[in-house]
Amino acid sequence: MSADNAPPEAAGTVPAAPAYRLPEDRWHAAESVFWLIPVLAFFFVPGYLVLGSQILIVGLFAVSLDLILGYAGIVSLGHAAYFGVGAYTAGLLATYGWGEPLSGLAIAAAIAALVGWLASFLVVRGGDLTRLMVTLGIALVLHEAANKAAFITGGVDGLGGMTMWKVLGIFRFDIAGRVAYVYSLVVLFFAFLLLRRLVHSPFGLSLRGVREKRVRMPAIGASVREREIAIFTIAACVAGLAGALLAQTTQFVALDVLGFGRSADLLIILVLGGTGRLYGGLIGAAVYMIAQDILAGINPVYWQFWIGALLVIIVLFARGGILGGLERLRALARRSRA
Amino acid sequence: MNVKAVLVAGAMLAAAATCASAQEPLKVGAVLEVTGPFASLARQIENGMRLYIARNGDTVAGRKVELIIKDSTGAQPDVAKRLVTELVTRDKVDFVVGFALTPNALAAAPVVTEAKVPTIIMNAATSVIVSKSPYMARVSMTLPQVTMPIAQWAAKNNIKRVYSLVADYGPGLDAEATFKKYFTAAGGELVGEVRTPLKNPDFGPFIQRIKDAKPQAVFIFLPAGEQAVAFMKGYRERGLAEAGIRVIGPGDVVEDDVLEAIGDSALGAVTTHHYSAAHDSQINRDYVKAYTDMFKIRPNFMSVGGYDGMHVVYEVARRLNGKIDPDKAMEIIKGMKIDSPRGPIYIDPATRDVVQTVYVRKVEKKDGKLYNIEFDKFNDVHDPGN
């Protein structure tokens, strides 16, 4: 019997699980091809590198959400909070004299992780709806705080005046976005490698256990609460990293980095690509942002309508998003071969 | 080599080159907040731009005008910055225009400076924007510019005790600071001040505080749209008008786009602004009629920003014969005089910001509809800065 048969759709609170596969960490050929694409893009579409950096950054942000949503099953409507914390930290560092990019990233990610860790204690209590509200509430409070502290953050007008030093002392951030692109790509790649290792580790597997059958975890001696706190902190750290990247590459931070719109869009992006599959966030980001760039240019009002319709269709007929659909095709192909 | 032949060939080449560039469309890239919470602002600006093109033809100096509109989806400076970058690097626009919101304009400044593209701000109203780039000029207004006159008018007209209520964000704080400065300098007294949260649905408690303080007038600044509506309704409901407390402020709170939604609660509010749809000039009457015929809604001050901004583009193109050299363009823009539907204006050569008449108006009913009727004015108001 082929191990690729997908389990029956779990009832109740579980998102569609990916096809059953023994956990292994080998690097697939498809992955190498995947990572080649952004590298080639640098050479073949130099006019789109600014959009490209933003796709990479949003992709990293989406992957961070996947950690808590796709792997641990925590529904969050306020993940932008940590993105924003990272962005403002990096922004403030650069505005007040410390424009070194790499250390700025590290500090921003650390602070975002701290905030995420503190927030996680509030988040792990209660059911789905409660978590939704708490995560949303935290993001709203931070958003309001950033607005109030306009004398530091620039409030609605935003934090301009960031001066970034050269990356590694050699590469200046140029207007065409070439340095920003490579910088974002390298950071994304290394962060992704680490996270990939994480989700295939015993810890990562235990997260899937949390997502699928919470009540059974204590029976095998695994503390659900500890794991949720840990993964939430890690997710916040990565989100902060993405936020800092955005701030550094655009040299501007606006209040919307903490906004609800950002959290909501991210949810859509992740679902579009497919949750629980790490690459889903990257694919979703690429498809969503490219489509938005093309379609919104044609008619912005229709864009919102069709994105809504697409979301409805995905949920009704194509759960698992793009990657889920691809997997089903593969399973179909395999079955027809067998 | 036959010198004459070379000269003729050279002349033909030059003519061909000018013809070739003359065929190239005049690209105007507009960054507007088309979707999202500020869509109605962007709509007015875009309408103003399109109306100008419709009334003046889509060709200027032999080049066809191509309007490229990019949607920044709201107050998203990173998106705005990317769109401007794409407009100047990919689309190679001759002009960048638009910007209803300050953060988007601020983010764009370093890009247009490096790419040397003349940029016309059509609405964003914070003073500091045009100083961020030598290639930026503004045709709309700044908040301090339209707030200073109401402070002076109030002090001159026996309104000595005022309570200030502003929304707690950048422009609100700017308005509060400007009003305080000029009002107290003219001998007025601020009996109280409050800053309301940006997303506030109900002004009840704040209005109660105002009533308690018994001022002669309440100075208000709120983001254009539902906040203004909510406040004015609360004002009417709690009988502030009956208590003798008037509403004063910059005209944003009763601007033409929302006046109808506010309804009769707005009657009697005295504000200062640079444009009213009821402005009494032939140019404006024609403008309002053309606008209403084309778009079925009333034009407001943002549409005039779009309209006059396009005029600047056309004027520069005309004077440079279609060859847009950025530095020469900025020279032409500095000091440019425009006969705008709002009245005559000009661009200050030193600051590249607009200098215009600010009118004092009262909300009254005309032909059964609410309008801001102008009854006094302050000529040649420069942006006082911060």
Added chain:
Amino acid sequence: MIANLVGVLFDGIAYGALLFLIAIGLSVTMGLMNFVNLAHGAFAMLGGYATVVLMTRFNVPFLAALPVAFVVAALAGAALERLLYRRLYQASHLDQVLFSIGLTFMAIAAATYVWGPGLQPVELPPFLTGQVKVLGLELGAYRIFLVALVIVITLGLVFLVERTRFGAQVRASVDSQQAAAGLGIDVNRVFSLTFALGSGLAGLGGALGIEVLGLDPTFPVKYMVYFLLVVAVGGAGAIKGALAAALILGIFDVAGKYFVPGVGAFVIYVLMVVLLILFPAGLYGRRG
């Protein structure tokens, strides 16, 4: 000072009453069908726009337009429930969230397309404007009307749930769908009717809210937070809980803004987080 306090209290109650009216449908849906419906605000918006169209295009007076708003929203709710929502009852909460966000986007885009992005004006009948002297206090006439209406509706709802057969069926289905079905209760019908009722109430709330909250195409997203707040804090499926939560939130929001305007906006969010920490399943809730 006392007069001010009572005045502020009353404002908070009126605000809370409006929130309750709109959110009660969501609370019941969540409790009954375990369905997180973020598109609930869209039904409220539909009621609002229906009222505006009736009043401006067909010159229907405000009071007469209210029941129509209810009916229009209820019908829309019934139709969508049958066609779309029904398929997702067994789906994960995440899927439901996404689905309803998608619906919300479509609603916002459609409203923008039809009515434009601006605010909709509404003219109230004169007897509902201005202030009324009640026991020496000056209270807003419209707010009195709101509170009175919500009291009547709440009593009606409580009666419906506690005393009628339908109400018993609803309560049975909330407790256990399987057992209820086993008793011969048509659970699907109960769901449809309840969803329609909840949507209808939302539509009515939306129509009433035009004056207080304003109506434009982004209404569903703007106020969604508040509705979710009421449901999360009050506990899904509990009328009393939703009422208590709405009133508490309304009063604290208003009082916070009156007494400490500097931090006014924070109060409601911080309060929500605090209440959720203390009562993870909501004030009266059974399910989280």
